[in-house]
Amino acid sequence: MTYKIPIPESFPEMTVKELLEDYFFIPRKIRHFLRMKKHVHVNGESIHWQSSIQAGDILELTFDQEDYPEKLIPMGKAELVDPLYDDEHVIIVNKPEGMKTHGNEPTEIALLNHVSAYVGSTCYVVHRLDMETSGAILFAKNPFILPILNRLLEDKRIYREYLALAQGTITKKEWTITDKIGRDRHNRRKRVVDIRNGQSAETHVTLLKKIGRNSLVSCRLKTGRTHQIRVHLRHHGLAIIGDPLYSNKRASRLMLHAHKLTLIHPLTLKTIAVTASSDSFELGLK
Structure with missing residues (x-):
């Protein structure tokens, strides 16, 4: 899988090493593979690990199957997904009440399985909602973006x-x-x-x-x-x-x-702000 990431204008200048290690939180083993295989390019060219990344650059990262082995889960029903925001890396959906965020057993079907069916590949839970709770919930579309979103959650920036x-x-x-x-x-x-x-x-x-x-x-x-x-x-x-x-x-x-769910997209630095509605919640207020 290859990701082309335009570096936004407001992005702080840093080295390739700092970007992969301290901002993308790519594990040491995978960083080693990226370096040895020359799977990191900037503006179409292979780049030195200590070179600087600047606003306007196009960063290209290529991951092999052994870097992030695919985690297979049963696919749910794509038609049950109500998307609120969707791009190459993240998806935010409106969870209905009475549905688990993820199953407790490998074969149990929950919202994660439905979202994965909608996306067409296995997605990853960033945070969860109780089964009885409805509303906006964020999923990572790939294992590359997952630790970045997890850090945003830990730093209370979601x-x-x-x-x-x-x-x-x-x-x-x-x-x-x-x-x-x-x-x-x-x-x-x-x-x-x-x-x-x-x-x-x-x-x-x-x-x-x-x-x-x-x-x-x-x-x-x-x-x-x-x-x-x-x-x-x-x-x-x-x-x-x-x-x-x-x-x-x-x-x-x-x-x-x-x-409501709001965050600054870690790759584009643009604000994502979604509002989720719920007919059953509104009915309960009457």
Whole structure:
């Protein structure tokens, strides 16, 4: 597989070595293969490892099968995919509620399998949504871009905004929840606030409007702990309506929706911003 990557105007100047190692996070073994096979070209010419990459250059990388062995998974149904953004390297889709992001068993069919069928090759999960949650979710189309996107996620440069219908009323317009989250010792499926042993977690909450005795809120994640929004709101007496684990107020679905996803594309440096809609979520607000 060969990728031609135009270096954007605002890209910082760096050497080929720095680019492959510190920006693309290509593993040492694969970098060695690229160098030995002369599989790195700039503007159509083989280039020295210490040469500089500059804005306007065309970088060409060629990977062999042994560099990134193809991971085969069962293909799902392409017609079930609702794409929000799609290019050579990444795809963002609108996940329906009630569908797993990825299967727990090799033969289990989930959203990953459907997206892979839509793309025509195996895709890779960058972040996940709970089965009950709908909305925007990002996948890598190839193993080259995956570690770059993973680093963006670790560095909190992939911004995710959720809508939630919470049980109860909120008195303040905005606040930040920073309670640590850990496993529930009595139920392996659940998480709890665990100030002593939990992992750091940060959720920014904005009240959008009150709907009867409930509150529609926007939640922005700074961290991505399992069930983070669900646990944080529940701990403060604001369980999400329809939550099968943390609420006793039933609804046709979990009223949590990944509404917006924003990131700067690591190769083009252009902003990608998508908004996902959900008919079932909107219906639950009425």
